[in-house]
Amino acid sequence: MADVSLKKVGKTYENASANTIEELNLDIRSGEFVVLVGPSGCGKSTTLRMIAGLEELSDGQIWIGDRRVDELEPRERDIAMVFQNYALYPHMTVAQNMSFGLRLSGMDKAEIRRRVEEAAKVLDISALLERRPKQLSGGQRQRVAMGRAMVRDPAVFLFDEPLSNLDAKLRGQMRAEIRRLHKRLKATTIYVTHDQVEAMTLADRVVVLNKGKIEQQGTPEELYERPATRFVAGFIGSPTMNLLAADVVAESESVSLKIGEVSITVPAERAGALAAHAGSTIEIGVRPEHFLADGAADFSAAVDMSELLGPTKLIHFTLAGVTCSAMLPPELAVREGERQSLRIALDRISIFDPQTGNAL
Amino acid sequence: MKTHPLRRGLFVTLVIALILCCFLAPYAWIVSSSFKNRLTLFDDVTPLSWKAFFPVGATTDNYQTLFERTNVLTALLNTAIVSGGQVALTLLLCAMAAYSLTRIRFPGAKIVFVLILLTFLLPIEAMMVPLYQVVSGLGLSNTLLGVMIPWVASPFGLFLLKQAFEELPVELEDAARIDGAGHVRVFFSIVLPNVKVPMLTLGLITFLFSWNSFLWPLVIVQDPANQVIQVAIAQQGSPTQLPNWGETFAGATVATLPLILLFLLLQKYFTQGMTTSGIKG
Numbered sequence: 001m002a003d004v005s006l007k008k009v010g011k012t013y014e015n016a017s018a019n020t021i022e023e024l025n026l027d028i029r030s031g032e033f034v035v036l037v038g039p040s041g042c043g044k045s046t047t048l049r050m051i052a053g054l055e056e057l058s059d060g061q062i063w064i065g066d067r068r069v070d071e072l073e074p075r076e077r078d079i080a081m082v083f084q085n086y087a088l089y090p091h092m093t094v095a096q097n098m099s100f101g102l103r104l105s106g107m108d109k110a111e112i113r114r115r116v117e118e119a120a121k122v123l124d125i126s127a128l129l130e131r132r133p134k135q136l137s138g139g140q141r142q143r144v145a146m147g148r149a150m151v152r153d154p155a156v157f158l159f160d161e162p163l164s165n166l167d168a169k170l171r172g173q174m175r176a177e178i179r180r181l182h183k184r185l186k187a188t189t190i191y192v193t194h195d196q197v198e199a200m201t202l203a204d205r206v207v208v209l210n211k212g213k214i215e216q217q218g219t220p221e222e223l224y225e226r227p228a229t230r231f232v233a234g235f236i237g238s239p240t241m242n243l244l245a246a247d248v249v250a251e252s253e254s255v256s257l258k259i260g261e262v263s264i265t266v267p268a269e270r271a272g273a274l275a276a277h278a279g280s281t282i283e284i285g286v287r288p289e290h291f292l293a294d295g296a297a298d299f300s301a302a303v304d305m306s307e308l309l310g311p312t313k314l315i316h317f318t319l320a321g322v323t324c325s326a327m328l329p330p331e332l333a334v335r336e337g338e339r340q341s342l343r344i345a346l347d348r349i350s351i352f353d354p355q356t357g358n359a360l
Numbered sequence: 361m362k363t364h365p366l367r368r369g370l371f372v373t374l375v376i377a378l379i380l381c382c383f384l385a386p387y388a389w390i391v392s393s394s395f396k397n398r399l400t401l402f403d404d405v406t407p408l409s410w411k412a413f414f415p416v417g418a419t420t421d422n423y424q425t426l427f428e429r430t431n432v433l434t435a436l437l438n439t440a441i442v443s444g445g446q447v448a449l450t451l452l453l454c455a456m457a458a459y460s461l462t463r464i465r466f467p468g469a470k471i472v473f474v475l476i477l478l479t480f481l482l483p484i485e486a487m488m489v490p491l492y493q494v495v496s497g498l499g500l501s502n503t504l505l506g507v508m509i510p511w512v513a514s515p516f517g518l519f520l521l522k523q524a525f526e527e528l529p530v531e532l533e534d535a536a537r538i539d540g541a542g543h544v545r546v547f548f549s550i551v552l553p554n555v556k557v558p559m560l561t562l563g564l565i566t567f568l569f570s571w572n573s574f575l576w577p578l579v580i581v582q583d584p585a586n587q588v589i590q591v592a593i594a595q596q597g598s599p600t601q602l603p604n605w606g607e608t609f610a611g612a613t614v615a616t617l618p619l620i621l622l623f624l625l626l627q628k629y630f631t632q633g634m635t636t637s638g639i640k641g
Contacts, residue, residue, distance in 0.1 A: 074534075091553040
């Protein structure tokens with residue numbers, strides 16, 4: 001286990017018009033599970049590959065523990081990596097795949113066997129040790145890839161979208177497995193994904209990247225409850241947060257939000273913060289579960305579509321010209337085309353500056 | 361009206377059989393003639409009779425004279441050394457060149473690749489004189505190394521292996537680097553074992569090319585002790601006399617036997633090579 005520190009790390013490609021990564025500063029504590037998340041092209045995989053030593057830095061430094069590693073070869077960094085396509089050596093058996101790195105390090109054969117067998121037992125792949133990768137299922141291959149990383153007992157584990165090639169059910173199982181493994185090994189882990197569900201369920205800390213910069217970092221709860229920017233608000237959460245333009249109207253003793261034709265009086269405890277923006281237009285973010293159908297209605301909207309998802313019912317409607325979604329109790333009788341009365345839980349909304357996209 | 365599938369199948373089989381006969385007939389005639397008496401060799405050719413392809417009253421006289429009077433065994437050994445050496449050097453050189461052109465980014469890589477491929481378009485005959493000058497200059501004329509050396513840097517091999525390396529996921533090499541392998545280890549322990557089929561294909565095609573080559577060995581080697589089989593067969597007998605066709609055919613049969621055996625053993629790699637590269641060897 002070791003701390004990982006990225007200091008003003010930058011990456012520029014020759015043919016790129018802009019920097020892929022710009023002055024990235026990130027400190028990861030020993031034993032922490034950090035997930036780098038963001039859309040395609042945001043620089044998350046490049047960051048991981050720079051930590052691994054597979055990509056050169058254009059600027060900055062990377063430290064693992066008390067060693068500066070950015071000029072060291074990957075093998076000298078004391079890391080292990082699990083790849084998206086598993087990257088198992090096709091010509092080797094599972095046991096040979098797992099022991100390849102140990103054999104190269106000149107480790108004693110008995111110790112290699114002990115480590116391979118122990119990792120295989122933990123990952124429940126003991127029966128597969130003599131098989132070749134092509135004889136394994138996707139899930140089994142993923143376990144072998146994890147086993148190959150585990151046996152080396154590295155200071156840092158790196159995962160590059162390891163579950164994206166698996167089907168939804170297996171992805172859920174493997175997610176739990178990775179979490180269980182991290183709790184057991186307590187190793188510093190950096191995990192890259194574009195799937196925000198993975199990020200939310202696995203991470204001690206989520207780092208949201210956008211266009212090569214850190215947009216926000218924090219616990220999954222912090223990111224979900226208090227997104228720092230409109231981008232994070234839209235990226236974290238599924239279905240995504242509903243973003244609506246609202247005029248702040250201050251009256252003699254109250255403050256109200258005017259969303260299209262709908263006017264909603266803000267409760268006293270939230271009115272103070274909003275009063276500062278009176279007369280201007282802000283953007284409010286409402287999570288789908290913060291539209292409530294509990295009788296006290298702020299507005300009613302025609303239901304465009306209703307989807308029963310099992311534990312919840314998702315309805316889609318249009319408010320002030322914006323297509324919104326609301327998560328309602330499954331037993332609620334809602335039919336497409338009918339109007340549904342809804343209330344916004346104003347104490348839970350996020351507020352953004354429509355120009356900068358930053359939280360107000 | 362639709363043709364009955366059985367009838368269509370029969371027709372296709374007949375057409376294939378006819379094409380096969382056209383390809384096999386010359387070789388069958390050579391083999392058959394190698395077992396015939398030199399005086400009756402051409403008796404059944406004009407007019408063509410089935411006897412041309414079947415040695416009636418077969419004799420091994422041609423083979424006996426061939427092995428007793430000519431250096432065919434030495435020539436076979438020389439050819440095996442040249443072909444084996446050429447295969448080994450071609451595989452090593454082409455694999456390393458193709459790998460660096462695929463994986464190492466450097467300015468002008470594409471131009472280098474195109475220039476190498478352009479040499480593919482030059483006919484062997486056009487390169488004979490400069491090649492002779494270079495190889496002689498190196499002091500390699502009249503040697504087996506001189507026979508093989510100009511062909512080991514094969515543009516076809518480079519092209520075939522470059523295709524194979526491009527299909528190999530780069531993550532395999534990344535994983536190996538993280539596992540602690542250096543560039544050389546990655547190349548020999550991870551990359552090469554995973555392009556076994558294209559390597560084998562290139563090896564076979566190179567072997568075929570080298571075994572059958574005639575013009576260059578004829579030009580570069582004058583010493584009979586270093587002759588390869590194709591030249592030895594063509595040069596058996598005296599230059600002032602007509603060739604002994606019976607011995608020539610026996611020699612041709614002996615020369616093709618190793619190739620036929622090799623083809624029977626590894627034919628899937630031959631065909632794979634031809635289809636994946638889209639280039640005839």
